Amino acid sequence: MNEAASRTIREGWLRAVIVERPGAAVAAILFGLIAIAAMLAPLIAPTNPFDLAGLDVLDAELPPRWVQGSDPSFLLGTDAQGRDLLSAILYGTRISLLVGVLAVVIQATIGVPLGLLAGYVGGRLDNVVSRAADIQLSLSTLMMAIIALALFRAALGGESLSRYAVPLLVVVIGLAEWPYFARTARAATQVEAAKDYVRAARALGASDLGIVGRHILPNILSPLIVVATTQIAGAIMAEAALSFLGLGMPVTKPSLGTLIRSGYDLMFAGTWWITVIPGLVLIGLLVSVNVLGDALRDALDPRLSPR
Amino acid sequence: MTFIKEFAAGLAFLARRLAQALLVMLVVLIIAFAVRTNLGDPLREIVGEAVPEAQREQLRHELGLDAPWPVQLARYIGGALHGDLGTSTIYKKPTLEVVLAKFPASFELVLGASLIVLLLSLPAGVYCAVRPRALGARLILGLSVLGISIPVFLTGIFLITIFSVWLGWLPAFGRGETVHLGGWETGLLTLSGLRHLILPALTLSSIMLPLFIRLVRGAMLDELGHDYVRTARAKGAAPLRVWFGHALRNALLPLVAVGGLQVGTLIAYTLLTETVFQWPGMGFLFVEAVTRADIPLITTYLVFVGLLFVVTNTIVDILSLMLDPRISLEGAR
Numbered sequence: 001m002n003e004a005a006s007r008t009i010r011e012g013w014l015r016a017v018i019v020e021r022p023g024a025a026v027a028a029i030l031f032g033l034i035a036i037a038a039m040l041a042p043l044i045a046p047t048n049p050f051d052l053a054g055l056d057v058l059d060a061e062l063p064p065r066w067v068q069g070s071d072p073s074f075l076l077g078t079d080a081q082g083r084d085l086l087s088a089i090l091y092g093t094r095i096s097l098l099v100g101v102l103a104v105v106i107q108a109t110i111g112v113p114l115g116l117l118a119g120y121v122g123g124r125l126d127n128v129v130s131r132a133a134d135i136q137l138s139l140s141t142l143m144m145a146i147i148a149l150a151l152f153r154a155a156l157g158g159e160s161l162s163r164y165a166v167p168l169l170v171v172v173i174g175l176a177e178w179p180y181f182a183r184t185a186r187a188a189t190q191v192e193a194a195k196d197y198v199r200a201a202r203a204l205g206a207s208d209l210g211i212v213g214r215h216i217l218p219n220i221l222s223p224l225i226v227v228a229t230t231q232i233a234g235a236i237m238a239e240a241a242l243s244f245l246g247l248g249m250p251v252t253k254p255s256l257g258t259l260i261r262s263g264y265d266l267m268f269a270g271t272w273w274i275t276v277i278p279g280l281v282l283i284g285l286l287v288s289v290n291v292l293g294d295a296l297r298d299a300l301d302p303r304l305s306p307r
Numbered sequence: 308m309t310f311i312k313e314f315a316a317g318l319a320f321l322a323r324r325l326a327q328a329l330l331v332m333l334v335v336l337i338i339a340f341a342v343r344t345n346l347g348d349p350l351r352e353i354v355g356e357a358v359p360e361a362q363r364e365q366l367r368h369e370l371g372l373d374a375p376w377p378v379q380l381a382r383y384i385g386g387a388l389h390g391d392l393g394t395s396t397i398y399k400k401p402t403l404e405v406v407l408a409k410f411p412a413s414f415e416l417v418l419g420a421s422l423i424v425l426l427l428s429l430p431a432g433v434y435c436a437v438r439p440r441a442l443g444a445r446l447i448l449g450l451s452v453l454g455i456s457i458p459v460f461l462t463g464i465f466l467i468t469i470f471s472v473w474l475g476w477l478p479a480f481g482r483g484e485t486v487h488l489g490g491w492e493t494g495l496l497t498l499s500g501l502r503h504l505i506l507p508a509l510t511l512s513s514i515m516l517p518l519f520i521r522l523v524r525g526a527m528l529d530e531l532g533h534d535y536v537r538t539a540r541a542k543g544a545a546p547l548r549v550w551f552g553h554a555l556r557n558a559l560l561p562l563v564a565v566g567g568l569q570v571g572t573l574i575a576y577t578l579l580t581e582t583v584f585q586w587p588g589m590g591f592l593f594v595e596a597v598t599r600a601d602i603p604l605i606t607t608y609l610v611f612v613g614l615l616f617v618v619t620n621t622i623v624d625i626l627s628l629m630l631d632p633r634i635s636l637e638g639a640r
Contacts (some may be wrong), residue, residue: 136326140571154346241579260464
């Protein structure tokens with residue numbers, strides 16, 4: 001294929017996405033913007049929200065610039081500590097994304113090998129893994145996370161919970177939802193393992209490990225990517241819920257959920273922006289990831305969807 | 308003869324299911340006991356901080372708190388069987404009493420939300436299944452993605468902002484006036500109580516609704532592909548009758564099974580909703596117990612939620628067995 005032809009195909013593909021799935025295209029752009037802004041937070045944020053020395057209480061609870069009584073140096077206003085809300089949101093989105101992605105990495109690290117193993121070996125091992133996944137899922141992951149963090153807080157106090165909030169959230173959310181990856185990997189592996197190329201590889205003398213790692217895994221990646229997308233949305237939402245309950249990120253290092261919580265206490269005093277603006281950012285993030293996940297699922301094999 | 312055989316198999320299934328439920332409860336109690344002995348000091352619950360150390364030692368001995376842990380575990384489980392799960396350090400009352408007093412509030416919130424979900428998800432789900440390409444169906448499914456994406460506490464906050472802060476139509480916090488009926492404190496019999504229920508119930512239903520619309524739609528799509536639907540249509544039955552009278556009836560079976568599995572999720576979302584609306588239910592109580600490190604209250608909540616979970620799952624299992632003659636008792640393990 002020459003270069004011009006491949007370019008038309010690529011452009012055609014892009015056009016097809018935009019025409020047939022305008023929602024997905026908008027979601028991709030929205031997610032891209034939020035993710036880039038969050039990643040570049042230290043470069044583009046007007047102030048450093050973690051720098052407590054730079055805060056001035058006199059600046060507290062200033063409204064956004066388009067509301068009367070605002071200070072032009074704070075585009076989205078300030079929170080109860082006098083922190084620039086735009087900077088806090090940029091850094092908060094960064095934390096939310098970081099926790100979400102790392103938690104999903106843990107889920108995949110546990111779930112994918114177990115699913116591959118269960119699907120490839122089958123038999124008793126498959127039974128054990130599938131049963132464990134069923135039980136884990138029936139327990140409600142959000143409830144397990146709430147209980148785990150509540151016990152941690154009760155045991156070691158709010159102080160140490162704040163200090164280890166990021167690793168704790170990542171581990172708790174990560175451990176809770178591995179079954180989605182395991183189920184998908186298992187189902188896809190069972191389909192792939194029966195195919196001719198696997199038998200051919202075995203006839204050529206490939207080891208089981210080689211077959212699973214080099215042949216099956218690359219072929220089941222697409223359903224796993226779909227799961228990963230929806231799981232990232234789930235993990236971000238779980239982190240926000242836990243932070244909203246006061247079991248997640250502390251006020252000194254706020255995620256979007258913490259910002260919503262800290263603003264919620266003041267909302268009836270009229271300072272709606274501290275809650276509403278981070279809330280809208282969180283919804284934008286979650287909607288775009290979920291719409292992307294749905295579009296990916298429709299585009300790839302729909303039969304391997306996890307739920 | 309076959310009837311007796313069936314009956315015996317049914318009893319055996321019931322016995323096995325109950326044994327499983329008891330086993331799960333035992334595990335929950337052991338976890339609660341481990342948390343209590345490692346994180347809390349049972350002595351402090353009883354006498355407070357002011358007692359000198361020497362006297363504490365003696366009390367500890369008299370109360371049997373220095374006994375080996377298997378003995379203490381046996382005592383804890385024995386106490387649990389009599390409804391004694393400790394004393395709350397905040398309320399200075401038996402924890403079970405405190406939790407049970409909050410149960411009606413949570414129950415009525417869940418009841419209100421379930422009614423909304425039931426009344427909306429069945430017609431919406433059926434509609435999306437029978438007219439999958441219609442604009443309305445696409446709109447409902449699109450909105451359901453939006454509904455799934457909005458965290459339940461944000462739905463609550465936005466509803467409060469609109470209907471309480473801006474419009475001033477509905478109250479934002481608490482249960483309003485309640486009436487005592489025997490031991491049950493209900494908010495369903497006063498106008499104020501009902502008005503207070505609207506926003507929290509809407510909030511809680513907003514997160515379950517998209518899920519159930521998708522479940523109903525999926526189950527209906529499965530049923531509509533079956534031959535009996537075509538036969539019914541060929542016999543001249545009206546479409547509405549075929550959808551609701553025939554297909555939905557059969558689609559309800561998987562719905563009961565899958566919906567029943569959502570109890571844990573429902574409890575978590577109820578906890579979040581109660582926190583937003585300061586609804587005086589069990590979830591709000593739990594958050595308060597966590598903030599003030601009331602270990603006996605925390606563990607009692609865990610045991611109670613575990614019990615709710617086990618009871619619901621057992622009932623769902625037995626129900627789906629009774630509803631569906633196709634699930635054979637021999638295979639149901």
